Amino acid sequence: MFTTGSKLLIGSAAAAWIFAAIYGIAQDGALGTLGLVSAAVALSVLAGLNLFVRDSNVSAMDHAGFEAAAAAQATARPSLWPFLVAFGATTLTFGLVTNRTFFALGLIAIVAGALEWLVQGWSERASGEQRYNTDARNVMVDPLELPVAGAIGAAVVVYSFSRVMLGLPTSTATVAAFSVLAVLVLAVAALVSAQRGLSRMTMTGVFSIVVLALIAGGTVAGLKGEREIHEHHTTGDLAEENECGPAETEADENASQTVASKSNVAVVITYEEGELHADVPGFDGEFQALTLVRSNPSNVLFRNESEDHARLVIDLHPATDDNGQPLGPERACTALVEAGGTQLLTVEIDRPSFAVEQGFAFTVAGSTAELQVVVP
Amino acid sequence: MNRLVKQHQKVSIDLMPTEPTTSRSTRSRLCNAAIGLGAATVLASCASDAPQDTWAPEGKYAQDIHNLQWPIFMIAGIVGLIVFGVITFVVVKFRDRGQPIPEQGHGNALIEYVFIAIPALLLAGIAVPTVAGVISLNDTDDADCVVNVTGQQWWWEYDYPVEADGTICGAQPTGEAAPIITSGQMVIPVDAKVVIRGTSRDVIHSFWVPKLNGKRDMVPGRVHTWNFQAEQPGIYAGQCAEFCGLSHANMRMEIVALDKGDFQAWIDNQLEPYQSPEAGTLAAKGEETFISQCSRCHQVDGLTDADGELVVSAPEQFVWSGAAPNLTNLMTRNTFAGASWDLLTEDAREAVWEASADEFGALYLEGVTKGTLNEIDLKEWLRDAPSKKPMYTDPENLEDTDGKTRGMPYLALSEDQIDELVAYLIERK
Numbered sequence A: 001m002f003t004t005g006s007k008l009l010i011g012s013a014a015a016a017w018i019f020a021a022i023y024g025i026a027q028d029g030a031l032g033t034l035g036l037v038s039a040a041v042a043l044s045v046l047a048g049l050n051l052f053v054r055d056s057n058v059s060a061m062d063h064a065g066f067e068a069a070a071a072a073q074a075t076a077r078p079s080l081w082p083f084l085v086a087f088g089a090t091t092l093t094f095g096l097v098t099n100r101t102f103f104a105l106g107l108i109a110i111v112a113g114a115l116e117w118l119v120q121g122w123s124e125r126a127s128g129e130q131r132y133n134t135d136a137r138n139v140m141v142d143p144l145e146l147p148v149a150g151a152i153g154a155a156v157v158v159y160s161f162s163r164v165m166l167g168l169p170t171s172t173a174t175v176a177a178f179s180v181l182a183v184l185v186l187a188v189a190a191l192v193s194a195q196r197g198l199s200r201m202t203m204t205g206v207f208s209i210v211v212l213a214l215i216a217g218g219t220v221a222g223l224k225g226e227r228e229i230h231e232h233h234t235t236g237d238l239a240e241e242n243e244c245g246p247a248e249t250e251a252d253e254n255a256s257q258t259v260a261s262k263s264n265v266a267v268v269i270t271y272e273e274g275e276l277h278a279d280v281p282g283f284d285g286e287f288q289a290l291t292l293v294r295s296n297p298s299n300v301l302f303r304n305e306s307e308d309h310a311r312l313v314i315d316l317h318p319a320t321d322d323n324g325q326p327l328g329p330e331r332a333c334t335a336l337v338e339a340g341g342t343q344l345l346t347v348e349i350d351r352p353s354f355a356v357e358q359g360f361a362f363t364v365a366g367s368t369a370e371l372q373v374v375v376p
Numbered sequence B: 001m002n003r004l005v006k007q008h009q010k011v012s013i014d015l016m017p018t019e020p021t022t023s024r025s026t027r028s029r030l031c032n033a034a035i036g037l038g039a040a041t042v043l044a045s046c047a048s049d050a051p052q053d054t055w056a057p058e059g060k061y062a063q064d065i066h067n068l069q070w071p072i073f074m075i076a077g078i079v080g081l082i083v084f085g086v087i088t089f090v091v092v093k094f095r096d097r098g099q100p101i102p103e104q105g106h107g108n109a110l111i112e113y114v115f116i117a118i119p120a121l122l123l124a125g126i127a128v129p130t131v132a133g134v135i136s137l138n139d140t141d142d143a144d145c146v147v148n149v150t151g152q153q154w155w156w157e158y159d160y161p162v163e164a165d166g167t168i169c170g171a172q173p174t175g176e177a178a179p180i181i182t183s184g185q186m187v188i189p190v191d192a193k194v195v196i197r198g199t200s201r202d203v204i205h206s207f208w209v210p211k212l213n214g215k216r217d218m219v220p221g222r223v224h225t226w227n228f229q230a231e232q233p234g235i236y237a238g239q240c241a242e243f244c245g246l247s248h249a250n251m252r253m254e255i256v257a258l259d260k261g262d263f264q265a266w267i268d269n270q271l272e273p274y275q276s277p278e279a280g281t282l283a284a285k286g287e288e289t290f291i292s293q294c295s296r297c298h299q300v301d302g303l304t305d306a307d308g309e310l311v312v313s314a315p316e317q318f319v320w321s322g323a324a325p326n327l328t329n330l331m332t333r334n335t336f337a338g339a340s341w342d343l344l345t346e347d348a349r350e351a352v353w354e355a356s357a358d359e360f361g362a363l364y365l366e367g368v369t370k371g372t373l374n375e376i377d378l379k380e381w382l383r384d385a386p387s388k389k390p391m392y393t394d395p396e397n398l399e400d401t402d403g404k405t406r407g408m409p410y411l412a413l414s415e416d417q418i419d420e421l422v423a424y425l426i427e428r429k
Helices: A004-027 A030-052 A063-068 A081-097 A100-123 A130-167 A170-194 A200-224 A235-240 B002-018 B021-044 B060-093 B109-137 B260-270 B282-294 B346-353 B357-365 B375-383 B415-425
Strands: A267-272 A275-279 A298-304 A312-315 A331-333 A342-347 A360-364 A370-374 B145-152 B155-160 B180-183 B185-189 B194-200 B205-208 B215-218 B224-228 B234-239 B252-258
Touching: A004 A030, A081 A100, A100 A130, A130 A170, A130 A200, A170 A200, A235 A331, A275 A360, A275 A370, A312 A342, A331 A342, B060 B109, B145 B185, B145 B205, B145 B215, B180 B185, B180 B260, B185 B194, B185 B260, B194 B205, B194 B215, B205 B234, B215 B224, B234 B346, B234 B357, B252 B260, B252 B357, B260 B357, B282 B415, B346 B357, B375 B415
Parallel strands: A267 A298, B145 B194, B185 B252
Antiparallel strands: A267 A275, A298 A342, A312 A331, A312 A360, A360 A370, B145 B155, B155 B180, B194 B224, B205 B215, B234 B252
16 A cells, blocks of 8 residues: 555656656756756655655554554545646746746645645544544644635635626726626525525635626636726826927816915925015025925925916926937926916926026916926 | 741752752853943943933933933932842842741731832832823924925935925025025024924834933824924934834934024025136036036926036936935035034044034034045045945845935046045035
């Protein structure tokens, strides 16, 4: 009778010999072949030794001891874990030549399958009583297996749900998530609570169907792909495309008018009666020109106290490369701020004022308002 | 009860002879070490050369903190002594001598009320002046001077904006006013309320000059204000107080307080136009070397190249923080490399630091001369800066920063180039 340990060693030795032969013939690599043959020889010796000593148990001549030896106990029950290990090995090999995700999944499958297989083999030799062996296995594995299985299950459900939501049009997704699905959950919960005599099998069946439906939906949605997601224009896009003018753009439509009003800022710039004024927090006097620190993002709060919409703009005059291409953004601007509104603008100027002939200044698009900026 | 007492005695008796002698000698050694450490700590407070002593305020705000911390320390000390005294008394008086365990009692409303009321009253008494002090320390109204302070790994930059009336930090420049930018030493007028508006270009730093005020964090993307007011002319040492990377310990700062006349002279000197070295001199060669080797990161205002074009540094392309010290008037400062090394020789430095209030200004304004230049440290710095001050400059480890260094890299300058640069830099004042 072969024990689990013997089977493992015999299988490993056989695999090593096969791999050595395949590698030696296909790759023509002396060093690799030598290594694999060495491994195969070592594994064969270990397997032979193990068989000879009957897994370090007792002498075959000692009948009483032989009968009581673990190797003489009930045969290990059929197991699916070797299948998982084999699947993992295939995936790992596939991953070696395709991409590392498959490699990682294969490795995880091999480690998980091997661990489970080892624990099962160990537990089934704990005693001659199968129930006791099952309990022993559960005590060992449940603290690890249950949280991991729970996390994987939750991840599969969440991921499937997210695929479904991303596949549906925005309005349908919202309706599905917050009304239909919510009503379904409520209805099922009400049904379950009303029917106190529901059997465990019925409950398991219902939830399994729901989960399977969700996974199937997620798979279909995932294969179909996400809905087309409209990319919104930002003020950064405006600046890049030189659209910092007085006209309203798409980026201005939903721009916040108040969200930044409590931010910690380097300066508050107010537009009032056609003029720009700077208020520097921490100093109650006035400066000849607003000073901004070089090569450092400065947060500027723009308050539009005029009666019209206004957009704050600054040309950054970045340095250029050998081909005359700017090495940074050429300008920065806020969205179009409504009367009484405020917006934050983050500005970084990388060159000192003396290096820029026209200097730096904040302006308001469509007006003559200007606020000089000095960068030391 | 008797049985319990007997058992207790038995246990005590059994334990005593089995205690190993080695344990006693270990305990003795530990005790000696603790006494030695305690004594060293106490003796350290007697150091006379302690420029960052938090218990020796020399400015209004540091004095305000001192006035608050001293009585609180006294109260806390007295409470601590009482608590430790009572504990020691109880431990000694009622130590285990095998006596019967006395009757145990629980709950005494009066004692509990008293023991709650006393700490509550103490804390309330401490809270009132503390909150008032915090508000007062943060009051930036009626400032005489504003300085923008920017921290980066591992040095401080100071820039002085021009106010609406043309003054800089309360002084009216003799010539045309323009913002002044400097590093290492922040120069302020004596008896003036100076507000700093601080931020950071990379990680969080903390500005701390103990003799003038407490510490204030400098956070990227935020502007924090803090006040300073020095009573006497002199140099006040400080240290970055927020761990900020490899050379945090080498990120120092000094505030230099000058009386009004001297401060005016300092402002005027900073605004002097750039003077090229005399043609054919070592310094002129140094100017060329500076342009080819240093000006990528370091700005010298007014410096022009051979074509007469202004030389504009571009530290944002080479340095992670995006900045390097402006060296326009390097030799008007007494320190370099984040105020970690002196530009003055030891004797000259001592003379400046120990000068009387009347003599200090004139001595400081002399700056660094050929006779007082600390050539050894400056040349070592130019020869291989990363070996003098730990910095992230190894090209193989700069993948995360897109090849940009944090600090000054090794430039492989020849000895001739170093001599030329020193000759050039000594004229930057």
